Amino acid sequence: MDKMLITGGTPLYGEIVASGSKNASLPMMAASLLTSEPVMLHRVPKLQDVNTMCDLLKHLGVTVSDLKSGNLQFQASSLKTDTAPYDLVRKMRASFLVLGPLVTRFGHAKVSLPGGCAIGTRPVDQHLKALSQLGAEITVDEGYVVATASNGLTGSNICMDVVTVTGTQNTLLAAVLARGSTRIENAACEPEVVSLATMLNDMGARIRGAGTRTIEIEGVDKLGGISTQVPTDRIEVGTYLVAAFATQGKIVIKDAPSGELQTVIEKLEEAGASIDVSGDAIQIDGTKRRPQSINVETEVYPGVPTDLQAQFMVLNTISAGESRITENIFENRFMHVQELVRLGAKVRLNGPSEAIIEGVDKLRSAPVMATDLRASSSLVIAGLIAEGQTTINRIYHLDRGYEDLDQKLTSLGATLSRVS
Numbered sequence: 001m002d003k004m005l006i007t008g009g010t011p012l013y014g015e016i017v018a019s020g021s022k023n024a025s026l027p028m029m030a031a032s033l034l035t036s037e038p039v040m041l042h043r044v045p046k047l048q049d050v051n052t053m054c055d056l057l058k059h060l061g062v063t064v065s066d067l068k069s070g071n072l073q074f075q076a077s078s079l080k081t082d083t084a085p086y087d088l089v090r091k092m093r094a095s096f097l098v099l100g101p102l103v104t105r106f107g108h109a110k111v112s113l114p115g116g117c118a119i120g121t122r123p124v125d126q127h128l129k130a131l132s133q134l135g136a137e138i139t140v141d142e143g144y145v146v147a148t149a150s151n152g153l154t155g156s157n158i159c160m161d162v163v164t165v166t167g168t169q170n171t172l173l174a175a176v177l178a179r180g181s182t183r184i185e186n187a188a189c190e191p192e193v194v195s196l197a198t199m200l201n202d203m204g205a206r207i208r209g210a211g212t213r214t215i216e217i218e219g220v221d222k223l224g225g226i227s228t229q230v231p232t233d234r235i236e237v238g239t240y241l242v243a244a245f246a247t248q249g250k251i252v253i254k255d256a257p258s259g260e261l262q263t264v265i266e267k268l269e270e271a272g273a274s275i276d277v278s279g280d281a282i283q284i285d286g287t288k289r290r291p292q293s294i295n296v297e298t299e300v301y302p303g304v305p306t307d308l309q310a311q312f313m314v315l316n317t318i319s320a321g322e323s324r325i326t327e328n329i330f331e332n333r334f335m336h337v338q339e340l341v342r343l344g345a346k347v348r349l350n351g352p353s354e355a356i357i358e359g360v361d362k363l364r365s366a367p368v369m370a371t372d373l374r375a376s377s378s379l380v381i382a383g384l385i386a387e388g389q390t391t392i393n394r395i396y397h398l399d400r401g402y403e404d405l406d407q408k409l410t411s412l413g414a415t416l417s418r419v420s
C-alpha cells in the first residue's frame with residue numbers, strides 16, 4: 001500500500017486548473033444506462049471512483065470508450081445483466097446510483113448494499129423508500145437490494161425524510177422514464193443534483209425545480225444521447241483554497257466555480273484570507289498572516305459542505321484562538337481528529353458532532369493514517385504545514401477523489417513523494 005511523504009513548511013504559490021467533479025461525474029455516468037444512444041462526457045476526472053463506475057457499467061453491458069484527455073463515451077445499447085455485484089459496489093457508495101436506472105430498464109434489479117468511506121452508517125433507506133413509492137417492490141436478500149417493477153415505474157409524490165444527495169439523484173434517474181408525474185419534496189439542492197437534471201433534460205427528460213427543495217418530473221417515453229461536460233469540482237477547489245491559506249501561500253485556481261463556493265469563500269475571509277474572484281478564477285492570498293480561528297458548521301448546500309469539514313479543522317489547528325467545528329451531516333466524521341492530535345494539534349471532541357480546537361503555533365511531523373477520502377486530504381494539508389517529514393499511510397483514499405494531486409501540489413512548490 002502506498003504512503004505519501006510530505007516535507008512541510010513551504011507556502012503554496014502558483015496557479016492550477018480545477019478538475020472535473022467526482023461527485024457530478026458519477027451520477028452522470030449512471031445516467032448513460034437510461035438510453036441506448038451514445039453518451040459522451042468531457043472533463044471526466046482520472047480517479048479511482050470513476051474507474052470503479054466504468055467497471056460497474058461495463059459489467060452491466062455498457063460499452064465504455066476512453067477517448068483520452070477526460071473524454072469518455074458510454075453506450076448502453078444492450079445491457080447484459082440487472083445485477084450489480086458486491087465486489088464492485090462495495091468499493092464505492094455511489095455505485096448504488098445504478099439501482100434507479102436498472103429498475104427502469106429491466107423492471108427488475110439486484111444491487112448490492114454499498115460500502116464506501118467509513119463515515120457513519122450511511123443508510124440507503126431514502127433511496128428505497130422513493131423507489132417503492134414509484135411502484136417497485138423492494139426486498140433485501142443476502143446483502144442485496146432486489147427491486148421489482150414488472151409493469152414499470154409510475155410517478156408519485158415523494159417526500160424525503162432527510163436531505164440526501166445520491167438519494168435525490170437515484171430518484172431522478174428512476175422517475176424520468178416513469179409513467180406520469182413525480183414530485184420530490186425535501187430534495188437535495190446540491191450543484192451535483194442540478195448538473196444531473198440538466199444533463200437528463202438535454203437527453204429529453206422533463207425535470208423542473210432542480211436546485212430547489214421541490215423537484216417535479218414529467219415522465220417521458222425515451223431519452224436520447226448527449227455530449228456534455230462535467231462541471232468543475234467545488235470540493236477540490238475548496239481543498240486547495242484551504243491548503244494555500246494554511247501554508248500562508250498565494251495561489252490562483254482557474255475554472256473554479258466561485259458561485260458554488262460562496263459560503264466557503266466567506267469563511268476563509270472571516271479567517272483573514274484575501275480572496276479575489278475574477279471571471280472563473282479564484283485567487284487566495286494568505287501570505288505572512290496567521291489565520292484567525294473560525295467556527296464552522298457543516299450544512300446542506302449552500303452551507304459549508306461536510307466534504308470540507310476536515311480541511312477547515314486543519315486550518316483551525318494552527319489558527320489564533322479557539323474554535324468549534326460542528327458536523328451536522330454525518331454522525332461519524334471526526335476520524336481525522338486522532339491523527340491531527342498525533343501531529344501536535346489540540347483538538348477535543350465534545351460529543352459525536354462537535355470538536356473544539358485550540359490553535360497551536362506549529363504542527364510537528366509524525367506518521368499518520370488516512371481513514372477516508374476527505375480526512376486524507378486534511379492530513380495532506382497538515383503535512384504541508386507540519387515541521388519535518390510527515391508520512392501518511394493508506395493514501396489510496398486520495399486517488400478516489402483528487403485528480404493529479406501530487407502533480408498539482410508539486411507545481412505549487414510542495415515537497416512530496418510516494419513510496420510503496
Ligand code: UD1
Nearest residue numbers: 023094122123124125126127162163164165166167329330
Ligand atoms: C454525497 C456525496 C458525499 C457528500 C454527501 C453529503 C457523492 C458521490 N457523495 O454522499 O461526498 O459527503 O453527499 O453532501 O455525491 N441518509 C439517510 N438515508 C438515506 C440516504 C442518506 O439517512 O437513504 C443520511 C446519511 O446517513 C447522511 C445524510 O443523509 O447522514 C446525507 O447523506 P447523503 O446526502 O445521502 O450522502 P451521499 O449522497 O451518500
